[in-house]
Amino acid sequence: MASEPPIIDIHTHVYPSSYISLLRSRVTVPYLLNPSEKGASPRLIILPSDDDPSLLPGSRGRPIDPSYTDIGVKLKFMSDHRITASVISLANPWLDFLPPTEGLKWAHMINDELESTCSRHQGKLWAFATLPLSASPSDIVTEIDRLRSLPHSRGIIMGTTGLSNGLDDPNLDSIWAALEESKLLVFLHPHYGLPAPLYGPRASEYSHVLPLSLGFPMETTIAFTRMWLSGVFDRYPELKLLIAHSGGTIPFLAGRIDSCVQHERHFPEHTDENGIKSRGPKRSLDQVLSNNIWLDAVVYSETGVKAAVEKVGQERVLFGTDHPFFPPLDEGAEKWASVETNLNAVTSAQDKAGSRAILGANAIELLGLEINPREGGG
Template structure:
């Protein structure tokens, strides 16, 4: 029987044991909180808003069960959903909170653990490394260089704050240069959302709905737009950027962003304090999206996938699950509705060639993955 085309999950997270040890050693955000109930899962306190002492421990943050930490659970999840291979990455908040001295040590430890984990399941697991962004640019570039010695590392995951001042920070230039030279794709992922004041005094009644559904996409959109406006892609035209959650709102707002830039350039009253007009980026937004940007398909709707494909083409949209987040609503269910929604959004919105490219082919090409043809035999595309 002919093997089916591969399905590659490029958006799937893990908290390695070294990272759990780091969180367990801390008492300030981010840290692990252990509820008083016997057998209860620890809670990940990931944002200051999670660290509310007026709430009982079991109501703060989010529970961290084995699906967040056990690679065996992830492999079973892959089997249940006919996923051929996964590109695992550390979930937020990465290492942004560490001191400049601590960051490089923990980055090396975590990246080495990711490499070891992937090497045990040859062809099924690959990884995006994490960088010590609280350290000096020199230390960060040193880690980028070292990643070349880790064969299962195929890119890096990056938050939206960069070194603390956003992705339009000129101090990032040496890091962009190193990533461009090594042709290591950047997986841009949100963490901080928008200022909590925007969610209003009743925000706690809505749980994580507003930050996750609206804050994360807007955070991502703003971070990328600042990157483009500052000329990062003019200076580093071969930089590769994969943006989480189908690019936030970029596919929908690209036209509005571009219109604002054109008007900013045209009207003389739009100038800085010295009377100089903003030059802005040399390459158009559409050009950068076409040349430098890939989008994942973690958007949970056919409309969202169509918008992503319309903006960057079907050859640059990649399937993902966001495992272990958004688990089944029914306890013990093997099939995750969130994952099947993403499958349906891809296969329902594209022709056969397009859906197969999004589900696996594009990831293999972008990341240079070596997939054993035999691994794809249980990866049906039709009728997902």
């Protein structure tokens, strides 16, 4: 088994104990609800729609079990799935909801806890840190600078709201500048989805399917497109963005987005150094996709992996699991179907070298991971 290539999971979430205590201290979304039924798991209420008073407390949101909080459970999951190393990140909604003065304190505490967890599992765990986005830009930059002192920190995870006006907000510029300078990878991840009325009067019959399968990737796509259109990559050409769920829908819609931009008279035409005329941001969508963007391979289909690889290149797609979400519904299952689907999608879409790159080598190279060679095969 020593010759089996390493598998690195770059999309895997944790709720460290400091974050759980934060959620436990709250009574509005997001918060942790203790059902009155004896022996019932606490419920995680992270979306306003989870906080449905028409449901019994034991049916609201989702149960939070040890897979969310106990790193031992994640390590067991990694071993079960032959995952060599994981880059863990706080799950949504991160610290978006905090009062401005509280952000920095909590980011500090959570990032230190992640660092300490990783340092106890050398060669197996690294982290994407969390930013106090409700705080002032200078507080946020302070935390970005501090992350350099955390040896296992390899990037930051963030949602789509930025400082509350989205990722095309010019007030984010000092933050993009600090992230670019620090060379930290920005893991862009959805949380807010789309407004519930879009799902119609029968939405509750479909439970979480529409918000998770459509709302999440659409939110991500809109956030990135706004970011590109506002010229963030023109101003910060070295910014590195890893986009969740294979970019939401970006690989499929990139052609349409670009065509709409090139047919929009409202955008002035400009000419590049090769004399090519175009409209929209100076750095074209194709240039951004092949220079600034990495995509995870959490797309659950061969078609999705192929589209992702075509748009950003084989060396820019990275395996992930989305653990602890999407566990098997069948209690006895040893391997998770959600993980196997993504693994098989990669190996069917790619030849051996491509699979090796996406499953592990790309992440090792991009993030500079020094994995334990004896554990190469898990």
